[in-house]
Amino acid sequence: MNQKIKMKEFVKKLELGYMNAAVQYNSMTGVTETVFLIKDYEYRLKQLTRDNFVNVRGCLKYNENATGFIYLVKFGNSANRIYHHWFDKTIQKNDLLYLLDQEKVTYCLVNEKNQIVDFIITSNSTKEIVYQYLTDSQSDWTVNQFNQLIYETMDYYGSVKKIWSYITKNAAS
Structure with a gap:
């Protein structure tokens, strides 16, 4: 069941320092797309908007019960400017399908007063891994099993910075 809520209401529920994905209809372009909201x-x-570049990484993580897709974005060279979002295809399939079809990805930057500060738009470099995740045959886990996968992954790596480094190192080899 798709639940429609106003973006303004969605933003109020976001936690500071986090990034969440949302499907949005852009009335100016007539396109429905997955956007990432970063609230901080x-x-x-403002530091993010001054950075010269944006890097994106994605990785599929597995355990015996679930598979997840972690999407990471890093602004500039600072390891303190990495945001991430976990996709669960059992409940976010539409988000992933829109992301798969997009040429560009929009990051909506929202401040602590729930006001939009800026937008950053980059090319979509995750199409291949999104397709891989959507076509992976495993897809019958529970929310608790998916949350356990996230917990195990974060416990193993210790931080998002270390996941970023792991993906970067393995992509280069």
Whole structure:
């Protein structure tokens, strides 16, 4: 069941320092797309907009019960400017299908007062891994099993910075 809520209401529920994916209809372009909302303190968001580049990484993580797709974005060279979002295809299939079809990805930067500070738009470099995740045959896990996968992954690596480094190192080899 798709639940439609106003973006303004969705943004209010976001936690500071996190990134979430949302499907949005853009009335100006007539296109429905997956966007990433990053909510943080305004001074931090302004630092993001001053950075010269944006890097994106994606990785599929598995355990015996579930598979997840972790999407990471890093602004500039600072390891303190990495945001991430976990996709669960059993409940976010539409988000992933829209992401698969998009040429560009929009990051909507929202401050602590729930005000939009800026937008950053980049090319979509995750199409291949999104397709791989959607076509993976395993897809019958529970929310608790998926959450356990996230917990195990974060416990194993210790931080998003270390996941970023792991993906970067393995992509280069």
